Amino acid sequence: MQLLPTILVPFVLSTLCLFSPSSLLWLLKIFRSICYSEPPHNYSRLLRDIKNVLDPPRAPGMIAILLQERADSNKRLIRALNISNTFVSSEVAVHEQFVRQARHLLNNVKGRGWQSFQSTTFDAVRWQLEQDPSIEIPFDRFIQNITLVVVLLEILQVENPVEALSYDDITLIANHITTLWSLSKKSDPIPPDLLPALQAALRRIVINKNLFPDPLNFVVPAWETLWRVVATTVAYSFARTDYKESFQHFSAYPSERRFARASMMPGETVSVQAIVSEAMRLHPPSKHIGRVRCRSWCPEFFRKWLARPGWIFRKKSADIQKILRCHEIWGSDSDTFDPSRCQEFAGREEEQSAALGLVFGHGPLKCIASSWAPVAAAVISGAILEQFNESMGHTLQVGAEIGGRTGWIGWSVIRKED
Ligand code: HEM
Numbered sequence: 001m002q003l004l005p006t007i008l009v010p011f012v013l014s015t016l017c018l019f020s021p022s023s024l025l026w027l028l029k030i031f032r033s034i035c036y037s038e039p040p041h042n043y044s045r046l047l048r049d050i051k052n053v054l055d056p057p058r059a060p061g062m063i064a065i066l067l068q069e070r071a072d073s074n075k076r077l078i079r080a081l082n083i084s085n086t087f088v089s090s091e092v093a094v095h096e097q098f099v100r101q102a103r104h105l106l107n108n109v110k111g112r113g114w115q116s117f118q119s120t121t122f123d124a125v126r127w128q129l130e131q132d133p134s135i136e137i138p139f140d141r142f143i144q145n146i147t148l149v150v151v152l153l154e155i156l157q158v159e160n161p162v163e164a165l166s167y168d169d170i171t172l173i174a175n176h177i178t179t180l181w182s183l184s185k186k187s188d189p190i191p192p193d194l195l196p197a198l199q200a201a202l203r204r205i206v207i208n209k210n211l212f213p214d215p216l217n218f219v220v221p222a223w224e225t226l227w228r229v230v231a232t233t234v235a236y237s238f239a240r241t242d243y244k245e246s247f248q249h250f251s252a253y254p255s256e257r258r259f260a261r262a263s264m265m266p267g268e269t270v271s272v273q274a275i276v277s278e279a280m281r282l283h284p285p286s287k288h289i290g291r292v293r294c295r296s297w298c299p300e301f302f303r304k305w306l307a308r309p310g311w312i313f314r315k316k317s318a319d320i321q322k323i324l325r326c327h328e329i330w331g332s333d334s335d336t337f338d339p340s341r342c343q344e345f346a347g348r349e350e351e352q353s354a355a356l357g358l359v360f361g362h363g364p365l366k367c368i369a370s371s372w373a374p375v376a377a378a379v380i381s382g383a384i385l386e387q388f389n390e391s392m393g394h395t396l397q398v399g400a401e402i403g404g405r406t407g408w409i410g411w412s413v414i415r416k417e418d
Contacts, residue, residue, distance in 0.1 A: 239396075
């Protein structure tokens with residue numbers, strides 16, 4: 001018996017010596033996760049994992065590292081869309097310049113006020129309906145075009161009146177961004193004619209080359225997310241009289257105050273904010289936010305000189321969708337649409353609003369439009385929902401399921417015959 005520790009201890013110690021410190025750390029982590037396993041839908045764990053990906057404690061405020069990790073993860077967008085903005089660049093100067101210009105553009109929109117924004121939105125809806133007189137318009141195209149016109153006229157400050165816009169160009173831009181985005185996720189070659197056609201159509205509308213050397217750099221982050229929030233909000237609201245009441249009240253005089261509060265009007269049950277928040281909770285435009293990280297044992301200093309083998313770099317993903325459906329804070333019916341949960345927050349207000357905020361990312365690279373975009377989505381949704389009132393000439397044909405970037409099969413805007 002005395003022999004056992006004499007043999008075992010040196011054996012264990014010499015085996016441990018064969019491992020590098022980081023492998024030992026991994027062994028320790030595995031041991032710890034076995035001993036203290038948490039349930040898979042544990043809110044604190046999900047939040048910690050997301051923060052570790054988007055703003056890791058080992059790189060507090062180290063913007064250069066965060067930018068590099070994001071750029072490495074978004075490389076596919078350069079191949080597909082040839083953009084050069086901060087989403088694909090590791091340069092701190094590009095980040096500063098891009099964010100400064102984006103904030104400036106947003107401040108201009110804010111300065112003109114919500115009434116002005118709404119007036120552009122009504123123009124865009126009217127224009128879309130006039131330009132396409134078909135009996136049936138695909139719902140995704142309808143929402144994409146309206147939101148794109150609003151983004152171009154309001155954020156990119158295109159000075160042309162809406163009537164001067166080419167319907168073919170707008171439709172092509174929306175369609176090609178969506179197609180190229182989807183193609184960027186596949187390894188197949190991308191048809192070479194798509195990007196030049198997209199760039200040419202956009203340049204015919206955004207003519208200021210000094211301000212926007214490549215307008216796609218701004219159109220992609222602003223439009224690509226916004227139209228999907230509008231689409232889901234409209235899809236969930238159009239058949240609900242109470243939600244439409246809320247939008248009617250908000251649209252009568254759109255403001256942050258009306259956005260946040262349900263009026264005491266009969267029939268109105270929830271605020272517009274609760275409806276938009278619930279749409280974003282159930283269908284966040286960025287379900288996963290990706291990063292490519294240098295493994296901990298590899299000094300950051302070397303990463304620029306190294307090729308990209310998987311054993312040096314690994315993909316990380318912040319699982320936004322999972323925390324937004326986590327039963328622990330949203331309840332066991334978290335897969336269903338119920339804006340009242342975002343209205344009352346059922347006693348877990350802090351956790352629920354922190355989780356909702358993650359729709360816009362986390363940490364130093366968090367979206368600069370996080371408080372503006374939900375109100376903007378509500379204004380656009382409100383203007384569209386008005387078209388589906390009894391007295392107006394349109395109705396919405398519903399498809400099998402709510403789509404995302406794609407997947408709106410069966411959904412269309414139907415013009416009622418006189
Ligand atoms: C509902 C609509 C929107 C959603 C859900 C959304 C979501 C996001 C997310 C998740 C990020 C972080 C990306 C990352 O960490 O890799 C982000 C960043 C950003 N967004 Fe948005 N966004 C929206 C609308 C907008 C709009 C309208 C603008 C334009 C004015 C905008 C401008 C930006 C910019 C400039 C950044 C980069 C911030 C930085 O790098 O410091 N977003 N957005």
